[in-house]
Amino acid sequence: MQGIIASVLTIAFVLIALLTSSAALIWAERSLLALWQDRYGPNRVGPLGLFQPVADMIKIFTKDDWVPPFADRPVFVLAPAIIVITVLTAFAVMPFAPGVLVADMDIGVLFFLAMSSLSIYSVVLAGWSSNSKYALLGGLRGAAQMLSYEIFMGLSIMGVVLLAGSFNLNDIVEAQRNMWFFIPSSGLFIFFPAGLAETHRLPFDLPEAENELVAGYHTEYSGLKFGMFYIGEYLGVTLIASMITTLFLGGWLGPVLPPAVWFILKTGAVIVVFILLRASLPRPRFDQLMGFGWKAMLPLALINLLVTGGIILALTDAPVFPGGGNAEPL
Numbered sequence: 001m002q003g004i005i006a007s008v009l010t011i012a013f014v015l016i017a018l019l020t021s022s023a024a025l026i027w028a029e030r031s032l033l034a035l036w037q038d039r040y041g042p043n044r045v046g047p048l049g050l051f052q053p054v055a056d057m058i059k060i061f062t063k064d065d066w067v068p069p070f071a072d073r074p075v076f077v078l079a080p081a082i083i084v085i086t087v088l089t090a091f092a093v094m095p096f097a098p099g100v101l102v103a104d105m106d107i108g109v110l111f112f113l114a115m116s117s118l119s120i121y122s123v124v125l126a127g128w129s130s131n132s133k134y135a136l137l138g139g140l141r142g143a144a145q146m147l148s149y150e151i152f153m154g155l156s157i158m159g160v161v162l163l164a165g166s167f168n169l170n171d172i173v174e175a176q177r178n179m180w181f182f183i184p185s186s187g188l189f190i191f192f193p194a195g196l197a198e199t200h201r202l203p204f205d206l207p208e209a210e211n212e213l214v215a216g217y218h219t220e221y222s223g224l225k226f227g228m229f230y231i232g233e234y235l236g237v238t239l240i241a242s243m244i245t246t247l248f249l250g251g252w253l254g255p256v257l258p259p260a261v262w263f264i265l266k267t268g269a270v271i272v273v274f275i276l277l278r279a280s281l282p283r284p285r286f287d288q289l290m291g292f293g294w295k296a297m298l299p300l301a302l303i304n305l306l307v308t309g310g311i312i313l314a315l316t317d318a319p320v321f322p323g324g325g326n327a328e329p330l
Contacts, residue, residue: 011102014091022234023053029275036279057227065223068130075129080218080225083122083232087239090115094242095170097252097259108169109161112243113154116198120146122232123200123207127217138216141286142200142207148293149197155301156190159308160247173251182248185308190301191247195240197293199233202278206286241270 027042027050034041042049067073093108095101105111120143127139161167163185164175172181182188197204208216218229245251245266252259254266284292 007102010100014096014102015088018088018091018235018238019231021238022231023057025234025237025271026053026056028271029278032272032275033279036276060227060230061224063223065225068132068220070131071220072129072131075125076220077225079122079126079129080221080228080232081122082125083119084228084235086115086119086122087232087235090239091242093169094239095173095246095251096263100260101170104168104170106166106168109157109167109172112169113150113157116153117150119198119232119236120150122229123217126221126229130217130220132220134213134215135217135219138207138209138213138219141213142217145197145200145204145206145286145289148290149194149297152190152293152297152301153194153198155298155305156187156194157247159185159187159305162305162308162312169246169251173246173253176250176253180248180250184311185248186304187301187308188244188248190297190304191244193297195244196274196277197289199236199240201233201237201274203281203283204289205283206289209283211283237271237274238267241267241274244270 030052031041031049042052045051045055067076090112092102093105093111095104123142123146124139127135127137127142130136160172160181163181164172166172166175175181193204200207207213208218210216213219218226221229242263245263249266249270250262251266252263254262257265
C-alpha cells in the first residue's frame with residue numbers, strides 16, 4: 001500500500017513540476033530573447049512580467065475553441081492530445097534523482113524512443129485532419145523531418161548504451177560517476193541537433209514555418225487545442241534537455257548540492273542553449289535540412305558508434321555487449 005501511495009505522489013509531483021516548468025519556460029524564453037536581441041520582454045503583467053504566462057493561459061482558455069466545418073472533427077480533436085500524452089509518458093522513465101522516478105525500466109532508452117516516435121502522429125494527424133493545404137504541407141514536413149532525425153537520435157544513444165552496458169537510464173547515470181559520457185562519445189553533438197529537429201524548434205521549425213506555411217500543421221487550431229500544441233512543444237524541449245543531461249552530462253551527479261538540484265541546473269543550462277539558438281540562427285530550406293541529416297548526421301552517427309566501440313575494445317580485455325557481459329568464444 002505504501003508503495004502505491006509513493007508512486008501516486010511521485011506521478012503527481014512530476015506532472016505538477018512539468019506543467020509549472022512549461023509556464024515558466026514561456027516567460028524565460030521571452031525574457032532571454034529580448035535580452036539577446038536588445039528589445040523589451042515581458043515587463044507589464046506582474047513584477048518583471050512574471051504573470052505573463054498566466055495571462056496567456058487565461059486568454060487561451062477563454063478563446064473560442066473552434067473546429068473548422070471542413071475538418072475531420074474526431075481526428076482534429078484527438079491530434080493535440082497525442083503530443084501532450086506521449087511527452088508526459090516519456091518522462092515516466094526519467095531519473096530526476098536517486099529513486100525519484102515513476103518507472104525504473106530496464107528498457108528506459110527504448111521506451112523514450114518509442115514515445116518520441118508516437119508523437120509524430122500528432123503532427124501528421126493535425127495536418128491531415130485540418131483539410132488545409134498549409135496544414136497538410138506542415139504535417140508532411142513534420143513527418144519527414146521527425147522520422148529522419150529520429151534515426152540519428154537513436155544511433156547517437158547507442159554509443160552511450162555501449163559505454164554503460166545497459167538501456168536503463170539509472171544505470172547510465174551511475175556509469176558516469178568517473179567521467180561524463182560526452183567525453184568518450186561525441187554522441188552529444190549528434191543527439192542535440194536531432195533533438196532540435198524532433199521538437200521542431202528553430203532553426204529546424206520547418207513544419208510550422210510562418211513565412212510560407214502561416215503556422216503549418218496547427219494553422220486551423222485555436223483555443224485550448226492550440227494551447228496543447230503550445231505546451232507540448234515546451235514539454236518536448238524539457239524532455240530532450242533532460243535526456244541530454246541524463247545520457248551525456250552525468251544526470252543528477254555532482255558535488256555539494258542535492259542531486260535533484262544538479263539535475264535541474266544541468267537541464268536548465270541545456271534549455272538556455274535551445275533558446276539562444278532560436279535567437280541567433282536563421283531557418284534553412286527544407287531540402288537543406290533533409291540533406292544535412294542524411295549527408296552529414298548519418299555518417300557522423302555511424303562513425304561515432306564505430307569509434308565508441310573501438311574505445312571500449314581498447315580499454316577492455318574482451319568486447320563488451322549492451323547486456324553488460326563479456327563476449328564468449330564460439
